[in-house]
Amino acid sequence: MIIGIDVGGTHTDAVLIRDGRLSKKIKLLTRQDHLMASLLDAADYLLEGEDLSRIERLAISTTLSTNAIVERKIDRVGMVISSGPGLSPGQLPKFQDTYYVSGYMNHRGIEVTPLKERELDDILEDFRKKGIRHAGVAGKFSCRNPQQEIRIGNGLKGATDHVSLGHRLSGQLNFPRRMATAYLNAAIWSRHRQFVREVENFMAEKRITAPCYILKADGGTIELPQSVDTPAQTILSGPAASIMGTLPFVEPGQDAVILDIGGTTTDIAVLADGVPLLEPLGVTLGGYKTLIRGLRTRSIGIGGDSTVKIVQGRIVIGPERTGPAVAFGGPAPTPTDAMVASGRLPLGDRKASEQALQPLAEQMKRSLPETAEAIFSLTCDLIAQAVTEVMEDINSQPVYTIHELLEGKTVVPKALYAVGGPAEVMAAPLGKRLGWSSHVPGNAEVANAIGVALSRTTAEVALLADTERGILTFAEEGLQIPVSKRFSREEAIGLAREKLLEKARRLGASENDMDMEITEDLVFPMVRDFYATGKNIRIKVQIKPGLASYLKSGE
Helix, strand or coil, X not given: CEEEEEECCCEEEEEEEECCEEEEEEEEECCCCCHHHHHHHHHHHHHCCCCHXXXXXXXXXXXXXXXHHHCCCCCCEEEEEECCCCCCXXXXXXXXXXXXXXXXXXXXXXXXXXXXXXXXXHHHHHHHHHCXXXXXXXXXXXXXXCHHHHHHHHHHHCCCCEEEEHHHHCCCCCHHHHHHHHHHHHXXXXXXXXXXXXXXXXXXXXXXXXXXXXXXXXXXXXXXXXXXXXXXXXXXXXXXXXXXXXXXXXXXCCCEEEEXXXXXXXXXXXXXXXXXXXXXXXXXXXXXXXXXXXECEEEECCCCCCCEEEECCEEEECCCCCCCCHHHCCCCCCHHHHHHHCCCCCCCCHHHHHHHHHHHHHHHCCCHHHHHHHHHHXXXXXXXXXXXXXXXXXXXXXXXXXXXXXXXCCCCCCEEEEECCCXXXXXXXXXXXXXXXXXXXXXXXHHHHHHHHHECECEEEEEEEECCCCEEEEHHHCEEEECCCCCCHHHHHHHHHHHHHHHHHHHCCCCCCCCEEEEEEEEEEEEECCEEEEEEEEEEEEECCCECCCCCCCC
């Protein structure tokens, strides 16, 4: 048995998959004041009467980290920065508590200026005065040589609860994004750690011994205990869940759009040649541009439970959500109420929806059916407009998929796949507006939970070899090893694959599910005084995001 639970902003979706078939499913309203309670309620429903020894794995996705960042419910973080020359502080992200040190590595990972211990002592003293217990550390070229970041981190450990090191979170260049990534990771660390402890306590109480995974922004999973030090990877996992849950229903090689129509937002994702698009550099959240690898999505504040108002004689939908639809006991009219009142959605209390829409009809000087139709039509128009804008934006730049960078690729969708509560009602009208075929996968209302349950563990490793200096660096592992001047590209690829296998096993990947691919393969000759003195070799390999298991045909 496989358990998948997605704790979303409006609903918590959960599924139990037995022998490749969907056995149980449930959709609950999420308790925003206690996300963990929503997860436990869903788990209790699925597990009632089941033989818990048959559980193969439990996988979860939660909005905990995302909500904490968006709502600024995060811990105070002291950021220690080694920036060196070339960038003024005005060009870097702004944080409440930022400390610059004089140590510096150059672009080849050579230490130009050593760290000064007295500077670190002064920073620690200021941490104590301000009560700062969480720290982030970022060096401009720590992905080329992480040793200064490691020394700073070791110096801060005794006076803090946790230190987030930039090089451990990403081996990519882009100093401002590495700073933001380290900051967010430190800011949500304690909240995520508490969540992990609560899940582990629940599993111990239920005597569940199966491994537990959590979904990441790239649509892959990581074992829950392994996520404690890198909670930033779990942000924006909700949209990733819906994409992974829809992929089995998409025609191979097809350009398409996936819509997850939720209660609060609609998430838009795009497939190029049947493959989800990745953010080119990293995801952006709460105004922070990061190096966190994630699927490319756009969320708009239009959902089934968005509040509907009349402002200056015009219908305004969202972005606020004050609760569920009136048909389900909510306080204000919503697009869902328009669907219920018009008979499109045969659920809830139709009379309550009609009563909620009547004042709007009077303000509009229209009949109740006309008002319900106008609200539904505008909802579809706004979502279709957002999809069009997303496509225009994507086709204005190179397309980056989980497989490759497709230079000059123009994405031309012919199909729309809709999931979420209102998907059955809205898919066809949206497809008609966009001029595409429309599809609603089976069990679309719990597609997020299915995606969480079935996604495989992902991992990535970046290798940089400087044969002139005789040094090879795995930045994210904090590892440097010596290599000979004859070290080759082929040896680098082999070593990167070995390290990726080690990392994937540590993160909980199955031995039978190691679908590796090379995502970066570059070799640059180094020339000095007209003679070749060595090579700069850059290799990046990954376990591809994808599905570890599949539902049987018809599910």
